[in-house]
Amino acid sequence: MTTSTTANRETMGFQTEVKQLLQLMIHSLYSNREIFLRELVSNASDACDKLRFEALHNEALYEDDSDLAIRVSFDKDARTLTIADNGIGMNRDEVIANLGTIAKSGTREFFGKLSGDQQKDANLIGQFGVGFYSAFIVADKVSVLTRRAGEQADQGVRWESDGGGEFAIEMVEKAARGTEITLHLREGQDDLLAGYKLREIVKKYSNHIVQPILMTKEEWKDGGYVTIDEDETVNQATALWAKPKSEITDEQYQEFYKHVGHDYDDPLAWSHARVEGKAEYTQLLYIPKHAPFDLWDRNARHGIKLYVRRVFIMDDAEQLMPLYLRFVRGVVDSADLPLNVSREILQESKDIEAIRKGCTGKVLGLLADMAEKEPEKYATFWKEFGQVLKEGAGEDFANKDKIAGLLRFASTKADSNEETVSLKDYIARMKDGQDKIYYVTAETFNAAKHSPHLEVFRKKGIEVLLLSERVDEWMLGYLTEFEGKPLASVAKGDLDLGALADAAEKQEQEKQADEFKPLTEKIKNSLGDKVREVRVTHRLTDSPACLVADEHDPSGNLARLLKAAGQKVPVSQPILEINPSHPVVTRLKGEEQRFDDWAAVLFDQALLAEGGQLDDPATFVKRINQLMLDMGS
Numbered sequence: 001m002t003t004s005t006t007a008n009r010e011t012m013g014f015q016t017e018v019k020q021l022l023q024l025m026i027h028s029l030y031s032n033r034e035i036f037l038r039e040l041v042s043n044a045s046d047a048c049d050k051l052r053f054e055a056l057h058n059e060a061l062y063e064d065d066s067d068l069a070i071r072v073s074f075d076k077d078a079r080t081l082t083i084a085d086n087g088i089g090m091n092r093d094e095v096i097a098n099l100g101t102i103a104k105s106g107t108r109e110f111f112g113k114l115s116g117d118q119q120k121d122a123n124l125i126g127q128f129g130v131g132f133y134s135a136f137i138v139a140d141k142v143s144v145l146t147r148r149a150g151e152q153a154d155q156g157v158r159w160e161s162d163g164g165g166e167f168a169i170e171m172v173e174k175a176a177r178g179t180e181i182t183l184h185l186r187e188g189q190d191d192l193l194a195g196y197k198l199r200e201i202v203k204k205y206s207n208h209i210v211q212p213i214l215m216t217k218e219e220w221k222d223g224g225y226v227t228i229d230e231d232e233t234v235n236q237a238t239a240l241w242a243k244p245k246s247e248i249t250d251e252q253y254q255e256f257y258k259h260v261g262h263d264y265d266d267p268l269a270w271s272h273a274r275v276e277g278k279a280e281y282t283q284l285l286y287i288p289k290h291a292p293f294d295l296w297d298r299n300a301r302h303g304i305k306l307y308v309r310r311v312f313i314m315d316d317a318e319q320l321m322p323l324y325l326r327f328v329r330g331v332v333d334s335a336d337l338p339l340n341v342s343r344e345i346l347q348e349s350k351d352i353e354a355i356r357k358g359c360t361g362k363v364l365g366l367l368a369d370m371a372e373k374e375p376e377k378y379a380t381f382w383k384e385f386g387q388v389l390k391e392g393a394g395e396d397f398a399n400k401d402k403i404a405g406l407l408r409f410a411s412t413k414a415d416s417n418e419e420t421v422s423l424k425d426y427i428a429r430m431k432d433g434q435d436k437i438y439y440v441t442a443e444t445f446n447a448a449k450h451s452p453h454l455e456v457f458r459k460k461g462i463e464v465l466l467l468s469e470r471v472d473e474w475m476l477g478y479l480t481e482f483e484g485k486p487l488a489s490v491a492k493g494d495l496d497l498g499a500l501a502d503a504a505e506k507q508e509q510e511k512q513a514d515e516f517k518p519l520t521e522k523i524k525n526s527l528g529d530k531v532r533e534v535r536v537t538h539r540l541t542d543s544p545a546c547l548v549a550d551e552h553d554p555s556g557n558l559a560r561l562l563k564a565a566g567q568k569v570p571v572s573q574p575i576l577e578i579n580p581s582h583p584v585v586t587r588l589k590g591e592e593q594r595f596d597d598w599a600a601v602l603f604d605q606a607l608l609a610e611g612g613q614l615d616d617p618a619t620f621v622k623r624i625n626q627l628m629l630d631m632g633s
């Protein structure tokens with residue numbers, strides 16, 4: 001939105017989310033203010049990578065200057081710091097889009113959800129990605145001068161803002177391509193106007209950057225630093241992943257992650273390996289500690305950078321990682337691919353297929369290892385990314401068993417709603433004679449935990465997995481067995497406990513089925529098409545009735561999910577099962593006058609108990625009131 005224009009200078013308002021982010025950033029990240037330099041250097045490095053990539057197809061973009069570098073300088077008198085690069089640069093539209101808005105989808109929701117306390121939490125803001133706006137932690141005015149590679153010198157753009165609600169933009173001359181960011185420091189930030197201090201920060205946070213980070217040389221003389229008219233490379237300026245593991249410290253791995261992962265926090269784990277064989281490549285893959293806020297956006301940016309023999313090729317190479325591992329960040333450096341590889345070529349490349357297979361295996365291996373050796377760490381991982389990993393059970397047939405081994409569930413044997421039980425744990429404590437892995441699905445954890453279908457399992461001490469995430473029903477369509485044990489819903493088909501039911505019980509059940517036949521027939525007549533069948537059950541101990549789906553029908557929960565998602569669901573009639581030992585049911589045997597009301601209430605409460613919604617709640621309430629009055633009289 002343009003608010004004012006003079007000659008070629010325009011003032012524009014930041015997108016609302018940017019204003020919010022600026023405020024949060026300045027306050028929550030102040031105690032770690034040095035990271036602004038890491039972010040600006042990281043952007044400068046990305047800009048050099050992008051130029052290198054575009055120049056693969058268009059050499060002229062180098063404008064006779066292909067030595068890509070980043071320069072950090074300061075001016076004590078003007079109280080400014082400048083970070084300059086000769087990377088890709090930006091044109092006017094790009095400046096407005098990149099430095100005036102946050103394009104990532106889901107930002108609005110993310111900010112909306114942050115409570116007052118959370119807004120002060122650096123880690124939460126960090127999750128969002130800190131980026132360019134972190135300059136305002138130390139500066140009260142930021143000036144960006146940039147020109148896109150390949151444009152004329154008069155196509156330079158100056159962007160300026162004090163971090164309030166607006167920025168100004170104008171077209172200017174800029175001879176050299178690339179970007180120069182000048183920070184006018186806030187009061188009290190003057191300690192940053194010193195070469196040794198800046199060197200220290202660069203070494204600490206940006207040592208791994210591949211391009212040289214240049215500063216003017218300084219020497220200690222007569223109790224002070226004097227500048228020498230000579231450039232000096234402050235960082236190591238080599239590809240971290242190309243070095244042997246033994247020469248890389250944990251801190252170096254962590255700092256590099258912040259650059260490639262665009263994250264503020266340390267990673268949870270990483271795997272670094274050189275692979276030789278069908279495809280030759282090096283991979284350095286990271287598992288983040290936090291899910292990004294756009295994790296559920298399956299189109300969101302993918303986190304793998306592709307290099308070919310240390311030359312940056314592209315960001316977000318989605319072919320390198322399956323969708324269900326979209327949270328993995330890092331670098332793959334191929335020795336085989338041609339430098340001019342395009343996204344189209346990637347889709348068909350056999351090398352890429354081999355790399356993807358290898359990387360997938362590495363990540364699953366890393367997770368399996370973590371699950372075994374560092375269960376607490378794995379629990380953190382699961383909390384953040386478990387729901388995404390579940391997608392893998394259906395997406396990655398070849399790794400189905402490995403993925404199944406990584407899954408965690410809530411269960412009747414655990415005392416919280418956290419997903420902590422593995423299928424292996426479950427099988428290890430199966431009862432004698434038990435041959436299935438039982439589960440129940442519902443829309444919420446509480447609905448699952450209190451499902452009437454669990455009653456007989458509780459009585460017999462049989463563990464049941466409690467599934468209440470949206471992705472669970474979908475996953476169960478693919479995950480049908482684990483280590484030879486079928487997964488079985490407790491709310492579907494005939495309850496066949498197999499060897500778990502004893503002979504005396506079975507006899508008793510057959511007797512009851514006969515005895516209640518007239519009643520079940522009468523209820524079926526009364527309910528008509530609402531139910532496929534009414535039968536006596538042995539699933540229940542406390543509840544009078546429950547609904548069961550036929551073996552091949554979708555469960556009630558799945559039908560409701562599909563309906564909520566706007567999908568057409570074939571009408572499948574549930575089976576109403578009644579508990580012959582429940583007083584309400586035995587009483588019904590003798591009921592004449594209000595039989596239809598009783599039958600309807602029995603059906604409706606069974607539907608409610610499994611988390612369903614009544615077609616006609618008002619009539620249900622009326623019936624309940626009437627029956628209560630009857631009892632009183």
Ligand code: ADP
Pocket residue numbers: 039043044047085087088089090098099129130131132133179262
């Ligand atoms: P991110 O790096 O995660 O994309 P940033 O906030 O750090 O987010 O940067 C926003 C965008 O601004 C970058 O994606 C890039 O397009 C642009 N940008 C920032 N700094 C530069 C630079 N030095 N040269 C070119 N483009 C830049």
Ligand code: MG
Pocket residue numbers: 039042043131132262
């Ligand atoms: Mg950035």
